[in-house]
Amino acid sequence: MLVKRIITGLIGMITAVYVINFGDWVFSAAIVILALTAWHEYYRAFSYMGMKLTYFGGMAAVFFTLACAWQGNSDELLAVIMFATLLILSKAVLYHDKFTIQEACISIAGICYVALSFSHLILLRFTGSEVFVHSTLGNVSLGCSFIWLAFIGTWASDTFAFFAGSLFGKTKLCPQISPGKTVEGFIGGVLGTSLSLMGLGMLFNFSLIHMAILGVLIALVATVGDLVESSFKRFTGIKDSGQILPGHGGVLDRFDSIMFTVPFVYYYVQIFKIF
Structure with missing residues (x-):
């Protein structure tokens, strides 16, 4: 497995x-x-x-x-x-x-x-497909850099929350929906996501303050997205949404958090014009 x-x-x-x-x-x-x-x-x-x-x-x-x-x-x-x-x-x-x-x-x-x-x-x-961001890894379009902010931020949230929860988790975050999630894991996810986004901010030359704030918000929204999909599965009585991704379940299992974080990132960059 x-x-x-x-x-x-x-x-x-x-x-x-x-x-x-x-x-x-x-x-x-x-x-x-x-x-x-x-x-x-x-x-x-x-x-x-x-x-x-x-x-x-x-x-x-x-x-x-x-x-x-x-x-x-x-x-x-x-x-x-x-x-x-x-x-x-x-x-x-x-x-x-x-x-x-x-x-x-x-x-x-x-x-x-x-x-x-x-x-x-x-x-x-x-978004801004005609604008290119100059980074240490080369030039990428603005929209491409925004997608990476959302994806890496979401992955960082899941990863840091998992390890922080495994090491320090004691207090259940939402036991009725997802018994494995802990408050300590969530805090670890918030800190890890903020640091990851700040690292990307330095790579893409974005405001580090915005990246730190966006990191906190992505971790929060990603957690909600994960819990929403868990609610669907608990309500319908299924373990995984599908089997299309071996060892990972279905598309909804893998994109549950992304489905929340991407719209949030989209409106954040539109409102605050971080580019």
Whole structure:
């Protein structure tokens, strides 16, 4: 099991470096595939409870939402979410004997959860795509550097929280949802993420104050994202969202924190103009 996790992790890291740095259609296509897989996992999780969500309607809504993000069309993106919501609620009225209002609401929640979060990966990657950041490792686009802030910050949060919790963890953080998480682990994650972001800040010549603050906030948001996905799994009674990543579970298992941190980083850099 450990060997599988290590091999999958190495392959994933190499793939991430190529896809993120290459950008353009390769990055967008990869995010679309991940998002559609995440929706499939979400649908399947609730199907174990006997719920029949709007599978193909959800697939279409997720795809077109990400396509709008790819084209930078925020109005069209909002329109897709709006009409998907209206159509699904209408289905609950027209076919109320086969499709309940509860299933409609859970379908809409899943579409928003998956489509909007993954859309922000595309939006963040193509932020300031014409601007390049000069670093000690060469020149990268501004959006590329922002994606690395979100990804490395999230990974740092998970890693430092795990080791700090293993060494010092005593006080449970949220035992009803995730018994393994501790307050001490969370504090370790916050400190480790801030230091990691400050290191990246020096590499990309970003404000260290902003990096320290962003590190604290990423650790907080990443923890919430992880707990949200744990809540889904506890509610539906599944152990992993999928098996597509050997030793790591499914897309939702691996991207649960990223789905929260990336939108947060996107709006942080837009509001505070750290570039």
